[in-house]
Amino acid sequence: MAEIGRSIVKMDVNELLNLLNKALSDEWLAYYQYWVGAKVVKGPMKDAVISELQLHATEELGHAELLAIRIIQLGGVPVLSPAEWLKITNCGYDAPVDHYVEVVLNQNIKGEQCAIQTYNKLLDITREADPVTYNIVLQIITDEVEHEEDLAALKEDLQLMLMRGK
Ligand SMILES: [Fe+2]
Numbered sequence: 001m002a003e004i005g006r007s008i009v010k011m012d013v014n015e016l017l018n019l020l021n022k023a024l025s026d027e028w029l030a031y032y033q034y035w036v037g038a039k040v041v042k043g044p045m046k047d048a049v050i051s052e053l054q055l056h057a058t059e060e061l062g063h064a065e066l067l068a069i070r071i072i073q074l075g076g077v078p079v080l081s082p083a084e085w086l087k088i089t090n091c092g093y094d095a096p097v098d099h100y101v102e103v104v105l106n107q108n109i110k111g112e113q114c115a116i117q118t119y120n121k122l123l124d125i126t127r128e129a130d131p132v133t134y135n136i137v138l139q140i141i142t143d144e145v146e147h148e149e150d151l152a153a154l155k156e157d158l159q160l161m162l163m164r165g166k
């Protein structure tokens, strides 16, 4: 364990580890929501939506990686069981039961908005207390803002196409 690295954290490390494991659970759930969404999605612009969902899935997994590495650096243990994800998640899981593109896009937009709010709170908490975690969270939230924007742009294109395409 990085003893000095841990000692420079100016907040309760266990509380921070708890928040990081909650975010890690969000990332795995987001990963699967995108991954399975890309498999089942149907409707106009399906191909473009699938590509975007696949890309986001990969990036959520990258976020899980960053969080797990930081948790271990801080002397913690990354959440060990998928059953825990649903118990400690901030943003939950929205199963894409309805496979229509717009519904899937809306579910994932909602997820990104929750992720942005969650990471924004983590930025506030770590800004002064733990610049290393702050830097990681900053990288992640930058992606989440881009994800929301990408999905919103796809939804806009879809609506334009449906309005004018006939
Ligand atoms: Fe993420």
Ligand SMILES: [Fe+2]
Pocket: 030, 056, 060, 112, 115, 143, 144, 147
């Ligand atoms: Fe995201």
